Amino acid sequence: MNLLEGRKYNIITFGCQMNEHDSETISGMLQEKGCREVLTKEESDITVINTCSIRENADKRFFGTLGQLKKIKEKNPQYIACVCGCMMQQQHIIDTVKKKYPWVDIIFGTHNIDRFPQLLEKVACEKQKIFEIMEDRQDIVENLPAKRLFRHKAFVNIMYGCNNFCTYCIVPYTRGREKNRHPEDILDEVRGLVGDGVNEVTLLGQNVNSYRGRGKKAEDTDTVCDFADLIYMLNDVEGLERIRFMTSHPKDLSDKLIQAYVDCDKLCNYIHLPVQSGSDSILQAMNRKYSREHYLELVRKLTEAVPGITVSTDIIVGFPGETEADFEETLSLVKQVKYDSAFTFLYSIRKGTPAAEYDDQIPESIKHERFNRLVDAVNEASAHNNAAYVGRIEKVLVDGRSKRKDNTLTGRTEGFKLVDFPGDDSLIGQIVNIEITEGKTFSLFGKVVQRHAAF
Ligand code: SF4
Structure with missing residues (x-):
């Protein structure tokens, strides 16, 4: 029996692209188990916090978020709170989590992400906490699924x-x-x-x-x-x-x-x-x-x-x-x-x-x-x-709708410059030619001059 089938999950990711990609893998494994992603931790039955230890403010944000899970657990006894990532490879952090955040059910690290579905099933079945950290490992586990943030x-x-x-x-x-x-x-x-x-x-x-x-x-x-x-x-x-x-x-x-x-x-x-x-x-x-x-x-x-x-x-x-x-x-x-x-x-x-x-x-x-x-x-x-980009035509891979401006799409030039421009959703995932009309400090603005850029 698949105890995880139909459960709703939410993943909160701190840190770099490595962590983002690890979260994609965790998401892919959960979907393989029949779980469904939801947008907020409050709606979820399983929350995974993927931590980062590079900067001090990521630590602070992590502990703040972890504190908020207590209320969710109180409302939903089936709820499973999981933490993973770089911070969990440090013993003093694990000790703090165990001592001050007893509502955490699963702790795993950066080397055993592939084990997460098994740990989760065990917790769902036996209703016990599992803390499993590996120091390091030599092998690389291939072919783990991933639910990617972008299709393109x-x-x-x-x-x-x-x-x-x-x-x-x-x-x-x-x-x-x-x-x-x-x-x-x-x-x-x-x-x-x-x-x-x-x-x-x-x-x-x-x-x-x-x-x-x-x-x-x-x-x-x-x-x-x-x-x-x-x-x-x-x-x-x-x-x-x-x-x-x-x-x-x-x-x-x-x-x-x-x-x-x-x-x-x-x-x-x-x-x-x-x-x-x-x-x-x-x-x-x-x-x-x-x-x-x-x-x-x-x-x-x-x-x-x-x-x-x-x-x-x-x-x-x-x-x-x-x-x-x-x-x-x-x-x-x-x-x-x-x-x-x-x-x-x-x-x-x-x-x-x-x-x-x-x-x-x-x-x-x-x-x-x-x-x-x-x-x-x-x-x-x-x-x-x-x-200096104003007037240039740039090939832009369109990522999606811009969060900064209504009715605009956003994408990246080859040089990784962020470009916003008016356009419809059919362009998402395509590379289009954009004439740059404005160069701001953090981004460019432009207009479509050719829907499909030639290579
Ligand atoms: S030690 Fe840290 S900063 Fe230096 S190369 Fe490795 S990951 Fe980068």
Whole structure:
């Protein structure tokens, strides 16, 4: 008997694309069990909170949301509250959840997502709590179902975990060491997605540039397929129109990958290249293993090889020991690169990381003051770059209706610029030519000039 058949579920996801994709997998597994997705936790019989531990505010939001589940449980005794994701790979968090949030029924981690349906069935049947965390694992479970957020685009994991140990980051402790999928498995998945109507894939990994996949067959196990090789292979997949990837560590970005941008017409002219700081001494303290000069040289090579490439980044403000001079170096780098966009973060202590122990933490007031100056510089560059798009015709993959403006659709250019434009729902999922009529700080506005863009 399937005890889960007909139950309603709601998934709340915090954090990055990795987490979003994990939630798609959890959703796919629940649908296979006959469950039905609902829009709010209040309507659901099963709530899953997929947590993120990268930023302090995600922690706070998680505990706030977790507190709200108590009332739902009181009203519905069949209700099952589940938590998973990066935070659950940290013992002190598990202890807090067990002690302060006794209405939680299931805790699982980042390495045993495939086990979730079994855990859920057991809880539904035996009405007992289950807390199951794996430290790490060597194998990769293939062929898990996914209920994708979009029909026309999909995330594809190419690797899991991270070996880099940046001193501020908790990910290597919560996601384990790097594990690469076989290139054949990735290709099979992408071909299947294309057959299903997907025209854009985003390849996911904490550092895709260190991807080293090996063939599955015994005679192929010595053959290493690096990230650029994988891009070339995917570029040949018939019916696929766009390839993106996330995230790319500057220390491992190869000339071969830059050449792949030139050779592979499906690889979008966009790169997210996290710099984190413009100061060599801070980069060293962060254990980033590249210098400011090396980073700028990469940007120079990319913009020379791929004219018009758009570049975005991540920057942390107020890392321990950051002086005003260090910060000025970050500001000058931002002004030099003229990023199209940047995710800017205030450094926050992550328990269990080396930087949490550094004694030269920066006062919050200084962090905020620097943060505001940084955001101004980023926005200025972004507005300047976007203004230059006016009059251009861009190929835009239409994602859906815009939440920002009534009667408008929204989509992304090859360079990942957000574009809003008037149009009807029949365009969703298609690539259309849009003439840009306005360039704002965070987005572009335009009008359709040709419904189906030619390639
Ligand atoms: S590369 Fe650094 S920042 Fe990125 S996940 Fe790994 S340790 Fe964290």
